[in-house]
Amino acid sequence: xxxxxxxxxxxxxxxxxxxxxxxxxxxxxxxxxxxxxxxxxxxxxxxxxxxxxxxxxxxxxxxxxxxxxxxxxxxxxxxxxxxxxxxxxxxxxxxxxxxxxxxxxxxxxxxxx
Amino acid sequence: xxxxxxxxxxxxxxxxxxxxxxxxxxxxxxxxxxxxxxxxxxxxxxxxxxxxxxxxxxxxxxxxxxxxxxxxxxxxxxxxxxxxxxxxxxxxxxxxxxxxxxxxxxxxxxxxxx
Numbered sequence: 001x002x003x004x005x006x007x008x009x010x011x012x013x014x015x016x017x018x019x020x021x022x023x024x025x026x027x028x029x030x031x032x033x034x035x036x037x038x039x040x041x042x043x044x045x046x047x048x049x050x051x052x053x054x055x056x057x058x059x060x061x062x063x064x065x066x067x068x069x070x071x072x073x074x075x076x077x078x079x080x081x082x083x084x085x086x087x088x089x090x091x092x093x094x095x096x097x098x099x100x101x102x103x104x105x106x107x108x109x110x111x112x113x
Numbered sequence: 114x115x116x117x118x119x120x121x122x123x124x125x126x127x128x129x130x131x132x133x134x135x136x137x138x139x140x141x142x143x144x145x146x147x148x149x150x151x152x153x154x155x156x157x158x159x160x161x162x163x164x165x166x167x168x169x170x171x172x173x174x175x176x177x178x179x180x181x182x183x184x185x186x187x188x189x190x191x192x193x194x195x196x197x198x199x200x201x202x203x204x205x206x207x208x209x210x211x212x213x214x215x216x217x218x219x220x221x222x223x224x225x226x227x
Contacts, residue, residue: 004156033214043203043217056214091156101147102215104156 004105012111018080021108023092035091082112115140115206119218127226132191136204146187147205199225
């Protein structure tokens with residue numbers, strides 16, 4: 001298995017632009033998680049899905065952030081408009097049943113100028 | 114609610130010395146506990162986990178952790194540090210009931226001194 005796949009690995013954009021991050025979970029995993037990692041705030045859970053349905057989006061910072069999972073093999077995290085304070089590493093992870101480990105992707109390093 | 118506290122954001126040990134990274138959790142229901150490792154510019158990788166059963170859990174790369182319910186702790190140890198152990202380590206908790214999300218600690222950066 002290829003593991004969790006994220007694209008792009010690096011994204012540099014200017015303030016105000018729309019940013020879309022992509023994630024392909026491991027086949028057969030029915031939970032998908034989006035995290036953000038910064039030096040100041042550490043690892044934060046933004047949102048997670050179960051069977052393509054958003055379960056908890058309480059970690060989404062504000063309305064500029066949105067996430068979708070149109071099918072079991074693809075999810076997007078969109079920021080519109082982007083701001084410099086959104087600069088971080090964004091991780092996607094997937095897992096199976098409750099209590100099982102989450103498998104993390106390599107992350108997308110986002111820089112907003 | 115669940116939470117994790119990792120004591121010490123930075124730990125330095127000499128190569129060959131004992132590694133001890135501390136983790137205390139808070140959970141009102143039986144916890145699942147995890148240790149993840151993150152190498153520079155990489156995602157998180159599972160070291161070990163406790164769900165049920167034996168309280169001493171062995172993981173990859175010679176690491177182990179012991180679940181102590183009375184102390185609400187899940188400290189990570191390795192008898193002899195190797196240079197390749199230098200990384201950031203995260204403790205995390207989820208629960209038997211409730212949602213499947215993990216609550217992560219703030220991480221401990223381990224430096225190994227030659």
